[in-house]
Amino acid sequence: MIAFEGVSHRFGAVQALEDVTFAVPTGTLCVVLGESGSGKSTLLRTVNRLVEPAAGRVLLGGKDVAGADPQALRRGIGYVIQSVGLFPHRSVAGNIATVPRLLGWDRARTEARTDALLEMVGLDPATFRDRRPATLSGGQAQRVGLARALAADPPVLLMDEPFSALDPGTRRGLQAALRRIHAGTGKTILLVTHDLEEALALAGRIAVMAQGRLAAEGTPAAVLGPGAPEPLRRMIRPGTLALHRLAALPAAGAAAEGPAPGAPALPPGATLADALLLMLDRGADRLSFAGNPGRHLGMAAILRAAAP
Numbered sequence: 001m002i003a004f005e006g007v008s009h010r011f012g013a014v015q016a017l018e019d020v021t022f023a024v025p026t027g028t029l030c031v032v033l034g035e036s037g038s039g040k041s042t043l044l045r046t047v048n049r050l051v052e053p054a055a056g057r058v059l060l061g062g063k064d065v066a067g068a069d070p071q072a073l074r075r076g077i078g079y080v081i082q083s084v085g086l087f088p089h090r091s092v093a094g095n096i097a098t099v100p101r102l103l104g105w106d107r108a109r110t111e112a113r114t115d116a117l118l119e120m121v122g123l124d125p126a127t128f129r130d131r132r133p134a135t136l137s138g139g140q141a142q143r144v145g146l147a148r149a150l151a152a153d154p155p156v157l158l159m160d161e162p163f164s165a166l167d168p169g170t171r172r173g174l175q176a177a178l179r180r181i182h183a184g185t186g187k188t189i190l191l192v193t194h195d196l197e198e199a200l201a202l203a204g205r206i207a208v209m210a211q212g213r214l215a216a217e218g219t220p221a222a223v224l225g226p227g228a229p230e231p232l233r234r235m236i237r238p239g240t241l242a243l244h245r246l247a248a249l250p251a252a253g254a255a256a257e258g259p260a261p262g263a264p265a266l267p268p269g270a271t272l273a274d275a276l277l278l279m280l281d282r283g284a285d286r287l288s289f290a291g292n293p294g295r296h297l298g299m300a301a302i303l304r305a306a307a308p
């Protein structure tokens with residue numbers, strides 16, 4: 001678990017963090033969401049001690065990080081940043097092996113781990129192992145950055161706007177890879193973004209930051225509920241809060257008993273926003289569930305769920 005307890009920090013006249021308190025349960029992917037300058041990166045950097053808070057504590061697994069050796073602490077925390085920061089003179093494999101080498105892993109173990117990680121992030125080891133960072137696309141470089149952060153199997157991953165510089169399609173591909181990795185490894189992940197859609201695609205919990213303070217924290221559906229804070233409303237196009245709320249709710253949760261023969265079928269894992277879009281696309285007011293013929297979803301249930 002990562003716990004922030006009354007964390008405050010100033011940079012000169014700027015109050016970057018003000019009394020931030022919340023916890024990220026072990027195994028949760030928590031998105032830190034907020035406008036530019038709201039303190040997201042500073043908060044993230046208190047976990048690996050790139051920022052030492054002026055007040056308050058950050059606990060990792062119940063221990064105050066202030067008491068840890070910074071180098072040892074950072075080796076146990078994967079860190080992924082927007083600019084990737086790959087070492088240009090090292091191959092892809094050399095970059096991924098950075099921490100295993102520092103930890104003294106032998107060659108065979110390091111090479112096996114490197115190839116397994118390349119597979120995990122969706123890059124063919126034989127094709128990419130020996131490439132230099134300069135020959136990679138932005139999306140490929142970010143995949144290597146993610147593999148490098150995972151190399152020594154740290155239980156905690158910090159990700160600072162990791163996909164922000166990528167085009168929408170590449171970004172969705174990396175989000176899917178991260179969802180897969182999170183589901184497969186159960187790591188505790190803290191990910192910073194200013195994009196609510198990205199937050200909804202990834203988050204188990206969302207912490208909303210505004211002017212250095214925690215404006216809201218909870219599950220996506222709760223954070224987007226009736227009390228959705230003003231800073232969060234400012235981050236989306238006016239009038240789209242209900243649609244975002246639907247994107248945070250699984251369609252299966254609003255299903256009703258009874259079949260809907262001939263109705264378009266929703267794939268497993270679809271949200272209510274997916275359901276609404278499918279209805280609009282197909283001109284249907286009822287949907288069926290693929291693989292679950294005994295249940296259906298009606299337009300009225302979607303409208304009820306969207307209401308504040």
Ligand SMILES: Nc1ncnc2c1ncn2[C@@H]1O[C@H](COP(=O)(O)OP(=O)(O)OP(=O)(O)O)[C@@H](O)[C@H]1O
Pocket residue numbers: 011012014015016034035036037038039040041042043194
């Ligand atoms: N090293 C620093 N020196 C001085 N001021 C800083 C420093 N780092 C951050 N700040 C200031 O602290 C505030 C919070 O910055 P931070 O980078 O945490 O925000 P952010 O929400 O991550 O923003 P962005 O989305 O633009 O990256 C900002 O006003 C910023 O200018």
